[in-house]
Amino acid sequence: MADTLFLISGGIAVLALFVAAVRFFRGPTSVDRVIAFDVLTIISISLIAIIAHTAVRVIYLDVAIVYGLLSFLGVIIVAKYLERGL
Amino acid sequence: MEILPIIGGLVTLFGSLFLLLGALGIVRMPDSYNRIQTGTKATTLGTLMFLLGVGINNPVWFPKLIVLILFIIFTNPVSSHVLARSAHSIGIKLTEVTVVDKLKDTRGEEIDA
Numbered sequence: 637m638a639d640t641l642f643l644i645s646g647g648i649a650v651l652a653l654f655v656a657a658v659r660f661f662r663g664p665t666s667v668d669r670v671i672a673f674d675v676l677t678i679i680s681i682s683l684i685a686i687i688a689h690t691a692v693r694v695i696y697l698d699v700a701i702v703y704g705l706l707s708f709l710g711v712i713i714v715a716k717y718l719e720r721g722l
Numbered sequence: 723m724e725i726l727p728i729i730g731g732l733v734t735l736f737g738s739l740f741l742l743l744g745a746l747g748i749v750r751m752p753d754s755y756n757r758i759q760t761g762t763k764a765t766t767l768g769t770l771m772f773l774l775g776v777g778i779n780n781p782v783w784f785p786k787l788i789v790l791i792l793f794i795i796f797t798n799p800v801s802s803h804v805l806a807r808s809a810h811s812i813g814i815k816l817t818e819v820t821v822v823d824k825l826k827d828t829r830g831e832e833i834d835a
Contacts, residue, residue: 638727638730638731641728641735643756644738645734645735645737646737646738648741648742649772651742652741652744653745654746655745655746655749656745656748658749659757661825665759666752667805667808668748669795669812671748671761674801674802678741678798679745679769681821682741682769685776686776689781694780694782694786697783697786701790701806703810704793708800713759716804718808719811719812
């Protein structure tokens with residue numbers, strides 16, 4: 637029962653990934669693409685947590701932490717670059 | 723039949739609905755600032771509920787999950803704020819229905835002594 641709920645929510649998260657990719661490819665400005673990239677990485681962190689639950693491996697959560705750190709740094713650096721500060 | 727894993731699964735299901743709403747919001751909203759707003763708030767709540775649901779099902783993992791939750795809570799608003807400020811400073815247009823732009827109002831005026 638609980639595994640079925642996890643499977644359904646993982647499927648909805650993958651659907652959200654595709655919906656956010658629409659804005660990533662269509663966005664008129666680069667700020668829109670960066671927003672879509674941020675949303676894609678956040679959804680991917682959730683999916684990594686689900687994979688860690690399914691595979692019963694706690695080490696995957698470390699992957700999620702490092703992925704979130706890299707996403708944060710990427711968004712900050714791209715914003716700084718757009719502002720002509722880099 | 724235990725009740726606790728089912729509660730965790732339901733929390734995760736609600737979190738995935740919030741993620742879907744946030745992803746729909748960045749497609750449907752009219753300008754970049756509204757997209758930043760919906761893409762940050764809804765997906766932050768969705769991810770927190772996801773991690774909470776995983777933690778309810780695996781209580782041994784709670785310390786690492788709490789580190790991840792605190793990290794997301796602290797960094798996600800910061801990145802959206804930096805992105806919105808740089809978007810305003812390079813002149814991304816607002817929608818026509820925007821009522822007030824306080825950052826633009828304070829930039830050009832002289833300060834009364």
